[in-house]
Amino acid sequence: MTIPVARIYLVRHGETQANRDEIIQGHLDAALNDKGFEQARLLGEALKRIKFHHVAFSSDLSRAVSVSDTFRASVDVAAHAKCFADC
Numbered sequence: 001m002t003i004p005v006a007r008i009y010l011v012r013h014g015e016t017q018a019n020r021d022e023i024i025q026g027h028l029d030a031a032l033n034d035k036g037f038e039q040a041r042l043l044g045e046a047l048k049r050i051k052f053h054h055v056a057f058s059s060d061l062s063r064a065v066s067v068s069d070t071f072r073a074s075v076d077v078a079a080h081a082k083c084f085a086d087c
Helices: 034-047 062-074
Strands: 051-056 076-085
Touching: 034 062
Parallel strands: 051 076
Antiparallel strands: none
């Protein structure tokens, strides 16, 4: 019997100015800075060869949405992929 392998990729948002200033953000909606946008782009590049079947994003904060939008524009998400939260 073959057991299917599940891979889970956990990704944190990119850098914000609050991160640089060592401010704990919590639910403060701090946007990505230029470095954070570059980190999101590099994430997409690093993972673009992976075919994702399920995609989930859990935060509605702009920094997380910016990373997820950049990521999803770069990677191969199967046409039948299930998307959870605000995708």
